[in-house]
Amino acid sequence: MRIITHRILLLLGCIASLAATHAALGQDMPAWTLPEGAVATPVAEHMELNGIALDVQTVRAALPARELETAMQKSCTSAGADFHAMDSGSEGLWQCRREGWSQVLRWQGRGSTTTGILSTMPLDQKPAAVAPAPLPLPDGTQPVSDLVSSDGGLRGRVLQVVSPLNTDQLRQWFLDAAKSRDWKLAQALSRRPGAMSLRKKGQSIDIAFMPGAPSQVKIVMVWQNR
CATH class of the missing domain: 3.30.310 (TATA-Binding Protein)
Structure with a gap:
């Protein structure tokens, strides 16, 4: 996968x-x-x-x-x-x-x-409404695209959204949301300020934060089962 x-x-x-x-x-x-x-x-x-x-x-x-x-x-x-x-x-x-x-x-x-x-x-x-994200999104977040795949028992999803928060605020938001839902931070993959990787039994979430339009940050969230 x-x-x-x-x-x-x-x-x-x-x-x-x-x-x-x-x-x-x-x-x-x-x-x-x-x-x-x-x-x-x-x-x-x-x-x-x-x-x-x-x-x-x-x-x-x-x-x-x-x-x-x-x-x-x-x-x-x-x-x-x-x-x-x-x-x-x-x-x-x-x-x-x-x-x-x-x-x-x-x-x-x-x-x-x-x-x-x-x-x-x-x-x-017209596109369908976006399903709930793997982790809660902060207020003001707007969806851009939602791509899902399935291949036998393997499933994946790439959700792209934009937020008015800055990268530091977004990292803290997702850290707090992950901890309260038993996701673990994969330290070796999360040292860069623009990236975060989370793990839970049978699942992973990789998050990238990138500059978007003025006063916006683009978030790409990749979920997959393992």
Whole structure:
């Protein structure tokens, strides 16, 4: 599950950057055909973003990024969809958008190999209300995104919120909340001011505090069972 969680974190950055709303369940998700030499592997059996089911796969291609981009653009446009590219040298986003669906490949290129995360999301449905967080959140906290996954008996969740409190105030808040609920601080992983790791039998919570908009701190909370 640790590997899945790291992949989820990468996906979270991709999805949050798109600021899209998401859509109807129960439809067959379209395929964005990969070229020869590229392999896609599902991240988890089931994933939801803000209560909406989505498909997520890791991609590894024995192709330089520009060759893979050409192939992915051709695959997208030949299906009657619109292709968009946003990149900054060795990494970026490719999007294939068709009626009712958005597919995004966030990629990184290294020489003759390109890797990435491919997500397929339906459009046009309002997100569900955010479920209670693994630990109570302070007043004034606003949700940004909520990504959950399940894979057999393993489950994970990445909750992203913003708070008007500063990092020191947030650390103290979560320390107090954790202690009153029998969570233990993992000291070796919590020495940095911008991070905190908590453990309880069969569960873990990793928290990162990052600068957000003016007078806000972004909180990324990663929960998983073990």
